[in-house]
Amino acid sequence: MINKDFKGILKEWNSFISESFKNINLSDIDEDKYNFGYEDEDYKNYDEVSVSNSNFYKEFDINNPEDFKKIEKFNLVDDIHGVNYKIMSIIRKLERYVHEERELKKDNSIMGRIKLYEDEDECFIKFDFSELSESRAISSTIDFEATDKDWPTGYGEGAYRIMLVHKSTEGFNAVIFEVMLEFLSMIRDKSVCSDRKSVSLNAQKKWQIYANRNDIEIIQLDINKAESEEFRIPQLTPDNVLDDTSQKLAYRHKGEEWYNSIFSKSIKKTNMNTMKYIANSSEYLELVFAIKDSHELLNKL
Secondary structure, three states, X not given: OEEOOHHHHHHHXXXXXXXXXXXXXXXXXOOOOOOOOOOOOOOOOHHHHHOOOOOOOOOOOOOOHHHHHHHHHHOOEOOOOOOEHHHHHHHHHHHHHHHHHHHHHOOOOOOEEEEEEEOOOEEEEEEEOOOXXXXXXXXXXXXXXXXXXXXXXXXXXXXXXXXXXXXXXXOOHHHHHHHHHHHHHHHOOOOEEOOOOOOOHHHHHHHHHHHOOOOEEEEEOEEOHHHHHHHOOOOXXXXXXXXXXXXXXXXXXXXXXXXXXXHHEEXXXXXXXXXXXXXXXXXXXXEEEEOOOHHHHHHHO
16 A cells, blocks of 8 residues: 655646546536546446436345245355455456566565545546556546535535546446545545445446445435425425435436435445455555545555
8 A cells, every 4th residue: 555645646636637538628618626536447438327217227135935045145244354255356356457467577675556636626546557568558547525514415425426537447346435435424424425426337337336235324405495395395404404315316317205215315335345455455455545534544455
């Protein structure tokens, strides 16, 4: 694990900005919102994830024997490190890629990195496997954002919102989502909610999986007053404005029973076993982070 000087890594990210913006047409995106760069991502999926949902992924039913078996599988963990079994299986594949690259190049210093950057408002987490050959290149970035108390849509108990998951190497971004969730849950003591407008079908499946994991705390959020009046449905806790947020996505999902939608809630993880494994036990992966008060993270790893 590397805890870089904040100014140093910020300078590094700024160099990414300058280089990547040469290849991005800023008229196609919200320049202010996406004012940091990516080496290896593009915006091909921007339209897909920004369109309001009309289709929804089928939920898992614990009373259905087939679904019950799936839910049991969601909750399997690695016996030694306590990491979710599915997440650990992906980590092992990432480690194998690094091992193969080391063997090929006869260089045991090669590492796969997970980079986490945080400023006052916006954060992102990404894979950096730039030391590996193209055949083993892994690419994924998640952009997530803190909720300000003055946000017109509602504070939502300060939950962080998933803003955009960039096109990624298939099957790998579950690891960086898990690391992000552990960081926000255990270090920032905050929960995570979906974008308040839309969630792709692929992402919806993941939200349904997390809703059925036993290491996840589910937090119910309320509908904000404006939408309560618009849809003519009562708020759950009208005397508490801190849990208010937009529930348009949940309303499209469940109608007047919007509160039964996973998108009406936020989630927190109850351990940080994935981060601990990467930081303390993996020979091939490391965390690189530029965050506020990094000692909080170091003390818990």
